[in-house]
Amino acid sequence: MNPSTQIDWDSLGFNYFPTRSMYRMDTDESRQWQKGELVPFGDISLSPAAGVLNYGQGAFEGTKAFRSAQDRVVLFRPDKNAERMSLSAKRLVMPDIPKATFIHAVESVVKDNGDYVPPYRKGSLYIRPVLWGTGPVLGVRPAPYYTFVVFVTPVGPYFKSGVKPLKLKMTRNFHRAAPHGTGNAKAIGNYAASLYPLKLAKEAGFDEVLYLHAAQESLLEEVGSANVFIIKDEVVKTPKLSGSILPGVTRDSAIRIAKDILNLDVRETDITIEDLVTADEAFCTGTAVVVTPIGEVTVEEKAHTIAEGGEGEITRQLRKHITGIQKEERSDPFGWIYALN
Ligand SMILES: *Cc1c(COP(=O)(O)O)cnc(C)c1O
Numbered sequence: 021m022n023p024s025t026q027i028d029w030d031s032l033g034f035n036y037f038p039t040r041s042m043y044r045m046d047t048d049e050s051r052q053w054q055k056g057e058l059v060p061f062g063d064i065s066l067s068p069a070a071g072v073l074n075y076g077q078g079a080f081e082g083t084k085a086f087r088s089a090q091d092r093v094v095l096f097r098p099d100k101n102a103e104r105m106s107l108s109a110k111r112l113v114m115p116d117i118p119k120a121t122f123i124h125a126v127e128s129v130v131k132d133n134g135d136y137v138p139p140y141r142k143g144s145l146y147i148r149p150v151l152w153g154t155g156p157v158l159g160v161r162p163a164p165y166y167t168f169v170v171f172v173t174p175v176g177p178y179f180k181s182g183v184k185p186l187k188l189k190m191t192r193n194f195h196r197a198a199p200h201g202t203g204n205a206k207a208i209g210n211y212a213a214s215l216y217p218l219k220l221a222k223e224a225g226f227d228e229v230l231y232l233h234a235a236q237e238s239l240l241e242e243v244g245s246a247n248v249f250i251i252k253d254e255v256v257k258t259p260k261l262s263g264s265i266l267p268g269v270t271r272d273s274a275i276r277i278a279k280d281i282l283n284l285d286v287r288e289t290d291i292t293i294e295d296l297v298t299a300d301e302a303f304c305t306g307t308a309v310v311v312t313p314i315g316e317v318t319v320e321e322k323a324h325t326i327a328e329g330g331e332g333e334i335t336r337q338l339r340k341h342i343t344g345i346q347k348e349e350r351s352d353p354f355g356w357i358y359a360l361n
Pocket residue numbers: 082206242243244245246247266267268269270271305306307308
């Protein structure tokens with residue numbers, strides 16, 4: 021029996037769900053990639069001395085496949101994820117994965133798990149490439165060999181019953197990333213460090229943490245796993261990529277749509293807390309959240325409402341354009357869609 025036929029597509033959230041197969045590729049002991057292949061989705065075995073387990077030598081990516089309005093299975097800008105994986109690999113002294121290999125791996129897993137791609141408008145197939153140091157180490161040094169895995173899992177739409185603006189907690193007690201640290205890499209260790217601030221924020225009733233720049237605490241940086249934008253008098257602003265911000269694919273897409281389709285003034289610049297609390301609109305971008313409005317931000321125990329706690333018009337337009345391109349409901353003027361069949 022095919023397990024994917026048992027899925028209740030309407031009940032999907034953002035949780036791990038096992039699928040048929042994953043792609044696996046390993047290096048030899050001189051860091052050279054061997055031929056990769058599809059293997060049954062399942063557990064892997066590792067030495068307790070693996071570099072990834074002891075020193076966190078690993079990086080990941082995240083992207084999605086959609087069943088589109090044209091009834092095709094499509095990827096959204098997978099080349100950008102390949103490029104970012106290369107940057108993360110370099111920062112963590114891991115072997116580079118050629119762009120064509122990365123895209124081939126993603127493509128083969130999605131095709132082999134095609135029946136797990138949710139029907140049009142029921143969600144997407146979340147794609148998780150991960151690269152880590154498999155070989156044993158004792159002293160702090162790069163692992164002798166590496167593994168690259170791509171697995172997929174079906175996820176529901178971020179908002180099932182209408183858009184719900186986020187409530188953020190600005191924190192001065194924690195920083196996400198330091199200048200000249202690993203903030204611009206999707207390094208696995210960055211996310212372990214974000215769990216505690218996120219736990220505290222959730223316990224206090226917030227959706228996410230808003231981090232400030234570690235060296236200049238008057239400036240916004242980003243939300244735990246999404247980039248942040250503000251709009252004031254039709255000018256769109258997002259923190260400039262200073263080295264500690266993750267360069268989001270959705271961030272880049274929102275900038276290009278705002279500039280080239282909506283003809284707005286877009287600035288990658290410094291944004292202060294004051295700019296945020298007095299903004300007309302604010303939103304977050306990321307593969308999981310796509311474009312999600314920020315309805316409220318709490319700064320030193322004081323809650324500030326943005327866009328009357330709802331979704332502003334420009335935010336809505338940006339969200340409609342990105343989701344429309346992703347699902348082939350709109351034309352694709354930038355050539356972002358990568359069709360698989
Ligand atoms: C992945 C991620 C984002 C969003 O990047 P996308 O490519 O748009 O998914 C933003 N911030 C952080 C810290 C992230 O890890």
